[in-house]
Amino acid sequence: MKNINRMMVKATIKNLNFTLLPSLIVATSLLTSCSNQVNETPKNDATIINSKIIKSESYPQKTSTKSTTTQPYYLQNHRWQWQGSWYNNDTKIIPTKPSLYQLSFSENGQLNITADCNSANTTYSTNGINININKNYPITQAFCGEASLDNKYLQDLMRVNSWLEHQGALILELEGHTGHMKFIPLISSEVDK
Numbered sequence: 001m002k003n004i005n006r007m008m009v010k011a012t013i014k015n016l017n018f019t020l021l022p023s024l025i026v027a028t029s030l031l032t033s034c035s036n037q038v039n040e041t042p043k044n045d046a047t048i049i050n051s052k053i054i055k056s057e058s059y060p061q062k063t064s065t066k067s068t069t070t071q072p073y074y075l076q077n078h079r080w081q082w083q084g085s086w087y088n089n090d091t092k093i094i095p096t097k098p099s100l101y102q103l104s105f106s107e108n109g110q111l112n113i114t115a116d117c118n119s120a121n122t123t124y125s126t127n128g129i130n131i132n133i134n135k136n137y138p139i140t141q142a143f144c145g146e147a148s149l150d151n152k153y154l155q156d157l158m159r160v161n162s163w164l165e166h167q168g169a170l171i172l173e174l175e176g177h178t179g180h181m182k183f184i185p186l187i188s189s190e191v192d193k
Contacts, residue, residue, distance in 0.1 A: 073107075074165050074170075075105040075126070075131075075163065075170070076105045076106060076107050078170075078185040078186070079102060079103075079104045079185065079186040080102060080103040080104070080170050080183035080184065080185060080186060081098045081099050081101060081102050081183060081184060081185075081186045082095055082098055082101035082102070082103075082153060082181065082182070082183055083095075083098055083169070083182040083183060083184055084181070084182055085152070085153075085156050085174075085179060085180070085181045085182075086179050086180055086182070087174075087178060087179035088177065088178050088179055093149060093152055095149050095153075096147075098184075099186060100114070100115075100116045100117075101114065101115060101116065101149070101150075101153050102114040102186060103157075103183060105124060109123050109124060109125060110122075110123060110124075111123060111124045111133060111134075113139075113154070113157065115139070115144075115150040115153050115154050116144040116145075116148045116149070116150040116153075117140075117142045117143075117144040117145075117148070117150070118139055118140040118141070118142055118144065118150055119139070119140055120137050120138065120139035120140070120154075121137065121138075122134045122135075122136075122137035123137075126163070129162045129163060129164055130161065130162050131160060131161065131162060131163045131172070132161075133157060133158065133160055135158050139154070156174065156179075156181050157172075157181070159174045159175050159178070160172040160173065160174060160175070160181065161173060161174070161175040168184070168185070169182055169183060169184050170182070170183040170184070171183075
């Protein structure tokens, strides 16, 4: 009797293995597929220009956060023009006329800001890669037109807390690792544009 019971148990287990094995394979496949979808970050390469979001495939993605220099003279060595702001929500702002948005850092801690048709002077200080821009400064209040990015540019500048040099560009990181602003040296022929 014991042998018959053992044979029946073995037969039942064998049948269960053949029945459950395909189900386990399907379940494992589904879990792997779902896991891959959860880990994928959706890419929305959008640009905000004049308060509208448009697709842009031609501008580089977020830059490296490694600095090749932390000397303040790098800041002071150029007049900088804004190339855009990239945010961690996969949006970015690209000015159509970068030379209208400039920064100039002086050795004595003065910062000159050009924001389209407006301008301001304030102070800044650095400590290694950390930068502190004084947020209490007067700025001209001219209306630069509906297409101007002056307000967004100034808002981003007030959120800057660190800087680095990357492949000849100046990268100003926004607080909370929410994004960064990119600047390149202004070429003298572009000053009057």
